Each structure stands twice: as structure tokens, then as C-alpha cells.
Amino acid sequence: MTRVMRALAALSVALGLAVPSAGMAQGAEDKGFYIGATIGQSKVKDFCGGIGVSCEDTDTALRLLGGYQFSKHFALELGYSQFGEASISSGGLFAKVESTAWEVVAVGMLPVADRFSIYGKIGMYRADSDFSTNIVLPGIPQALSESNNDLTFGFGLQFDISGSLGVRAEYQRYQDLGGPQIGESDLDVMSIGVVYRFR
Secondary structure, eight states: OOHHHHHHHHHHHHHHHHHHHHHHHHHHHTOEEEEEEEEEEEEETTSSTTOOSEEEOEEEEEEEEEEEEEETTEEEEEEEEEEEEEEEEETTEEEEEEEEEEEEEEEEEEEEETTEEEEEEEEEEEEEEEEEEOOOBTTBOSEEEEEEEEEEEEEEEEEESSSSEEEEEEEEEEEEEEETTTEEEEEEEEEEEEEEEOO
């Protein structure tokens, strides 16, 4: 066997070993822990409906998140959100509600183009809501706190800048946020954010 034939044979063996290795590396890239943060706008549904005073039902929403990606199609995610406040005011009088929430969601992902994927999420949240007012009326407390659990779901688009860094744009709803005394309303969040995957 000539040197050229030996070299070609060695190259064939090397390429044959390299292809499965690359596949294994790609599979490994689909798994692992990630962290992220988002910023956007929260909106309390029907909060201002029919109120003839100054009313604000939107505010800045912030979220920190972390998760584990089991494959390129599935992940579990834990998040903590601050939704800001919704308020009504008139003539120096005010009433406002501020809420935060922990959530655990399952995330399903579908790659649709180079570096682009769409995803949906569904899970449960645990929220704490604080009500306060300077209005003095019999039987109405000037401050109270309530907690509740309920369903959250959403969908979004992710673009991977690199193997480790991605950016997201998403919509998410938190159903029946609040409590029996404060009142319950759906809350929607539109946000953008970044995720960093540990490789």
C-alpha cells in the first residue's frame, strides 16, 4: 500500500470517528442549565374598566429565571417576577396593588429556522399581592396582603446569538392574580430578555 493510500485510509477512519463525535457534541449542546432575565410591561386586565378617576393598569415587569434544558425540545424553568403596581387616584386619595410571583413552567421548543425557535410554556405560579390606600372607610382596611396559586402560560420567539447566548420576546398570562379581598384579575406580560446557557 502506497503512502497516499495509507493517508487516505487514515483520513477515512478519522472522518468516520469524527462524525459520531460531532453528533454527540451536538446532543450535549441541547442539554444543560441556563439563567436569564427579562424586562417588559405588565397589564392588569379590566382593572380600570368603568372607573371615572385617574387609573394606571400597566407598569414595568421584571423577571429572573433559571432552568434546565433536557433536549432541544423540552426544558423546565423556575422564575421570579415583579409586576410593579396598578393604582387609582383622585384628589390626593389613592389605592394601589403591587404583586410578585414565583413560577414553575414546562417549556416546549420548536426550531423553525437557523438560530430561531418558537416556544410555549405552561405551569403554576405562587403570587403575593399587597394592597394599600389612604382612603378611610368603615370595614375597608388601609393595607392587606393576600397570596394565591393559579395557572400561567405563554409563548415566545428565541434567537440564538451563539451557542451560549440567546434573546427572547414573549407573551405570558397569569390567571386570576390577587385574592378574594383584593380582587382577582388576569395579568398579561409582554417582555424581551436574554438567556445564558452553561456549556
